[in-house]
Amino acid sequence: MSDDRHDTTDEPTAVTTDARERPSRADGGDENRDGTDGQDGDDGGSMRPGDMMLAHPTEEVWPQYAIISLGLWLVASTPTLGYESTLMGWNGIVSGVVIIALAGLTIYRESGYANYANGFVGLWLVFAPIAFWAPTAAAYANHTLVGIMVITFSVLIVMRSEMEGPAVPPGWSYNPSTGAQRAPLIALGIFGFFASWYMAAFQLEYISSVWDPLYGTGTEQILTSKVSEAFPVSDAGLGAVAYSVEALMGFMGDRRRWRTMPWMVAFFGVVVIPLGFVQVLLVISQPIMVGTWCTLCLLSAFGMLWMISLTVDEVVAMGQYLVRLTRQGDSLWTAFWMGGTIPEDEAGVDEATERPIGESPIGEPFWGVSIPWTLLAAMVLGAWLMLSPTLFGTTGFMADTSHLTGSLIVSFTVIATAEPARAIRFLNVPLAGWVVVAPWLLTDVPTIAAINATVAGLLVVLLSVPRGPIADRYGGWERYATLETVDRLNPLSS
Template sequence: MDLTFSNLFFVEKGMFPLEKQHEHEEHHKRVSWVYYCTIVLGFWLIANPPTFDYQVSAMVWSDIVSGLLVIGFSYFALKPYKLWAQWALVFIGVWLFIAPMVFWTEKTAGLLSGYLIGTLVIAFGIIIPGQPGIKLFAKPGPNIPGGWSYNPSSWSQRIPVLFFAWLGFFVARYMGAFQLEHIDTVWDPFFGDGTKKVLTSDVSKSFPVSDALLGAFSYIMDVVFAYAGGTHRWRTMPWVVIIFGILIIPLGVVSITLVILQPVSVGYWCTLCLTSATISLIMIPFTIDEVLATLQLMRHEKKARNTSYWTSLWFGGTMDGETEENKNPEILLEHTGRVAFKDLMRTPWNLVLIMAVGAWIMLAPAILQYSGKMADNHHVTGALIITFTIISMSEVARPLRYIFILFGVWLIASPWIMGSGEGAAMWTGIASGLLLIPLCFPRGKVKDKRGSYDKFII
């Protein structure tokens, strides 16, 4: 049949082949227990305001209305062809994360309950049962893309992202609790009251919501999209992979850049903000290859079957030359740790040296005691060098290392461009720039294969 976007939400019995319908109904029967769980969560939401004495009336109505909707949609979701109801539960779960941030809830219980119940509603709505109607839409096929030597959607690729996303969520939620005045102080082991001053700065207050809680929301969405789907999701759920990539790669780079600009815009460093930025940065290399595999699939569907990119995004497809992944009998966490350690050991020596140069440039103003425009320049440039170095450690992103030519040229020229061409600041920039440029040329070893993309890893 002709698949359209509306099919994701509205299907009727008889629209698909009998075999697909039977498979879908059997799957729905196995996972229907989750909707009884969400009914309980709906009653939990309704009971929250009187139990915890909410002070913000908007939060009272938000939880009561959300609870009623969760109960109603859960009832309809028990029917196998009411896909719209299953999707509605997911959207309400997302709203439960947002509501405490939008309404600046004054009670800690409202914040914690929103995140807890929101996480459970999404888990029961899409993570445990899978994408609504996935058995109707998914095309059969192995899980290693054609021309690839590994599965980019394997759990060994996603577990590190899950670990760091949860860690980032707890850090951001802690800072958000301070901004909402649920706690009176915020911990900073290195910069004194730097974290407090950053979180209460005019820059933070310029956001209509708590910027720390916005970060927590972003991390919990990373968690949700890392959990969603199985090891075939690069071809069965491309929309999940693409949103996952957008959340981690461009949005991660934006959040890192905002943190980097703290000493320039606010005048202080924030240990917890730097921790959050580092976490966002570490997740990027684990995400790029899965996004690449999905983009290759969508391009293949367009060329081989004339399927529009929009249709491929929502309904997936299959590629020629795919192979089945050999299931690893080892304990998953141990295997993941071993794979991650081997990847770390394969880091090209020149990228390690480039990161050291970036760290030196970032710390030089404090060590050599210079300030002003050149100090700000070196803080920002050094942090950006570290950012792009970590991203370049991924084999997929290895060509990105040539950006260090631009950073090197800038460090050499900036003393004269900025009118500060003297002293330790000038010679630090010149020496670092001269080191960066030749260091960017060695490619390092590339172990894995990625089909037609291999020719671009230069």
């Protein structure tokens, strides 16, 4: 991914080149000297990105031999490692044979579909240990690692091939799909995977205790609670699967994937944004449903909120491009799976949408995200509301109100740091309004706690009204993302 993060003299990019050079090189790639706009002749120029990705596994076959080796390892290691489970044993052997067969079809029948089918087999291997409640850590680890490696060779390596054409969306001041933009998402996904994997080891009884520096046995209480036991599989293991998918999808595709792989960006957005927020809600409910917190759960949830914030811009760019293709006559189905390109002269980053970044763009991973002091203060107040029941001795429904609303205020505020999602901050207003009135409607609320809630709620309302600065351009989306009409009428908006 170094080509996405560092300046080079051979291939200046729209997101890492000094702003003075950008107007002439907005595409982020080499200009074709023969004037064919980056197309590889007539045949290559007629192929859409989706067709190219189907053809690539049959043209570069060395990953298939690595996949065959992984299949052989899975078949051979299953009886050797002592899985202690008939289902896990047969699953390992059958999956290994299927992996070998699909790789063989890719090589000898030149089937791109067979290659990508192996990606689904790899995903199944990651999920199988929790589906079958693998009785040994060796079975869990072996299936997971082999599955991840199969996905890497069958999907990631193939989809890292560089596509032609502009890299910056029309009307945008930066590219939301660069390697640097995705680096924080990958890092947070990897952290979430290992944290969830560790907790899954406790639920599957590979280890007898779980480390929790803040809440003692809180993590163990949550992992053995009725809420966790209501899931048919280990909920921590399910989280590990989700995080592994998020981290792997962060690696998929090149810096043009917002237009070459709309399907992948859409699936990535679904996994991170709605499903990620569901996970956050489950963590938020822990003190209400179980009566305690979990340190690793809180860290993972907080990381997930930032993943949501960092993902919004790429999803918006992809959505805008799908709208563009459908208006040009493509069906949504074709546009979604095949992607496309745009004319060089319509790429983003021109004199009107120029983002000066200097020679060392260390802030590039966080373009599209800004933290005005108002949002930062709202986060602090949300965290304060979460802690206030402990500090003021509040119990019952008022304590639950403080826990829940405080957590949601933090959640919505973090998401609102994404400039394309800045309007999310307004969701804090009704939450804070309830915090203001709740202590006066409920009984047995200490006076000091009621005053604290009222003051904190009023401050959150005031802090959620100003928009804060918007540093970048998003092809017109900023009008909707910031509710521009509302902001024009808002005397507190900056």
